[in-house]
Amino acid sequence: MTNSPLAADQPDQRALALIGGEATDANLRRYLHGIPGIDAVGLEARAADLGTRSIKTSSKRWAIDTIIGLIDLTTLEGADTPGKVRSLVAKALVPDPGDPGCPRVAAVCVYGDMVGAAVTALGSAHAAGGTEGINVAAVATAFPSGRASLAVKLADVHDAVAAGADEIDMVIDRGAFLAGRFGQVYDEIVAVKEVCRRADGTLAHLKVILETGELNTYDNVRRASWLAILAGADFIKTSTGKVAPAATLPVTLSMLEVVRDWHRLTGVRIGVKPAGGIRTSKDAIKYLVTVAETVGEEWLVPHLFRFGASSLLNDVLLQRQKMTTGHYSGPDYVTID
């Protein structure tokens, strides 16, 4: 999950070569507006079609366990306390106390000032970017609105990384994007990525939140996805969860198509994280199908696909118990975090 400094520099050079010059508003506009458009009706029809796949028996069992392993278990509230974060971490470690075989989630996702509490609570289970254990993801850059000076945003990121965050979920400046100041959005992502660098030269994983609900059109989502990837995003993420609509299947599909095209172009795999609004196993399975049939099932691993969710986990656990025992239980048979 860690990137070498060299790998971090490469996309930048590649991006500038693709853009055909410096990352100015004009160059970026020319590039982003040269990307084929999206027909909204067709995109939504395709997403709906993928949603009709019937995932049963052994496929469903695999899907359920995979979903759990792809969840960023999230608490992003003004009322968060170290106690709440400890509780969340406990749930992340042992999602189902009744079944030790139940997989763990991929990461916990918290505000920057709660990173220390999360790292402490995880203890030896802290993956710290490795493949075993659970990562700590922090939202940063004046999340969720992103309305602060660049210095404040960078300080926000710096604090989270210093406290031990393995992943940074930043927001783009939607105002700048919608006003056509693509260069500014690009430069901010590049700057945040640089602040993700730790003392030992490794980088915290960077997820770039587009807040698709504010971008409004699929064409905007597609351009913002390209922009974020050009600027060095490891992951593109739909939403903060604070704006409706949050993640939708068509929006996620359109982002997966960008990731697929980027892979065709460069051979590099970028991750996708739909966040907010995915609450049921049934919905989550539709996302797995969409990923597998759009970019390939090799994307269904934690460093290439995540669900940003909180209530999803318990619905998945109920389904899992049902598959194990053969009967439905109820909300009192899964733990609240």
Added chain:
Amino acid sequence: MKFLDYAPAPESQALLNLKSDYGLFINGDFTAGRGTPFQSINPATEQRIAMIATANETDVDAAVAAARHAYDGVWSRLSGSDRGKYLFRIARLVQERARELAVAETLDNGKPIKETRDVDIPLVAAWFFYYAGWADKLDHAGVGPNPASLGVAAQVIPWNFPLMMLAWKIAPALAAGNTVVLKPAETTSLTALLFAEILQQADLPAGVVNIITGDGSTGLALVNHPGINKVAFTGSTSVGRMIARSVAGTEKKLSLELGGKGANIVFDDAPIDQAVEGIVRGIFFNQGHVCCAGSRLLVQESIHDDVVDRLKRRMQTLRLGDPLDKNTDIGAINSAEQLARIRELSARGQQEGAERWSADCAIPENGFWFAPTIFTNVTTSHRIARDEIFGPVLSVLTFRTPAEAIAKANNTPYGLSAGIWSDKGSRILAVADKLRAGVIWANTFNQFDPSSPFGGYKESGYGREGGRHGLAAYLKPAVRSGSRSIAAADRVTPVSKKSASAGKKSASAEKAAK
């Protein structure tokens, strides 16, 4: 395991309650046919589903006589709103039995359950609902006030959308006040016979709809019968031509919906991922057994390689196999005969120098199957660019300018459908204006709606189905007998384009009234 090897998800057949033998549906009852019965098989397994009766000429006589009797005695005397009630009732029964009909259609035809469940059967219900609403509004059908029905309609339908084609034919005919003798295709009679059961459930007066089964000779006996007033045929151009010849010189009204070689035109500014979806839907929907299929892909030369590459990737995700599995995208070819034709034309494509590529998929042992296939390097003079293959085979051609795209799209004896993919609205309208095709889709393909007329130019046939136009195919202007009714009719439309003399009479009648 691989996630993409989705576990089997077969639709249950428990709902089905099929008989081992089916008779002819004449005058409200099932009767044995006088011809030799034949078996209907499941094209995915080659197993027999049921024995189906064959109607000979005597049976055809009986069916036409029943339809005539019902027309004279009941149906032509019913008010429009009463006919509408029956049609609404049929529509609701189709919805109630939708799952059962979908399973039966998939068994008998070989098309995937997801299509019968999500497309065929919902459209059948939609067609009946739509024309039910028209039954008491015929004054607005476009043939003048108080139009008259034609009488007995002979309807012969194909095997590619068995129940849907039945609905396209029967719904407007009944709404307009006609009675019907319908013959389904030989390989796909089953759902028409289940539909006959629905008519019994709906208490439709006996003889209003008669369904006779058999092969081509039964169909020919029906359309040649002197007792019918209208022939509606959907099927191949060669049979259509034969019917036109046999109907020529008679009073019978005729509509034909025949073959096609639709052009799907992709411009370089198209929404590319959706265009690829549209190409797939255009040619692989229903195994390409679609008369309006987008079987010729015309792609702008500048994006040809990218489009073909994306298309091939997409085709690799198509799932061919058990049509009853809910995840199947490509079902079985309907018959051994059709499979042979697809194979023959594909082989010809290779011989003529086109480059063949098929998606990599396992072909089941039994049944009739053809992997989704595209041909690149196809030119307009290749046979696969001219003949209707009626299978999952796409011919890819290129163009450089809009003028060339239009010229190539129109360079076919057919003219049923076309598609245009572009982000530029003005270009879509300009190109659509110059294409000679009955249906043109913009940034989509193979979409059907009962309110939208459907039909062809040139060798794709004549007459329209669907919408107000489809209704007009089963109506004629008011029968004008006696001066009172003429005056009454003309007062509604005092300026009649149809007949200047009628206009004069109307004026004099009004003068007289003053």
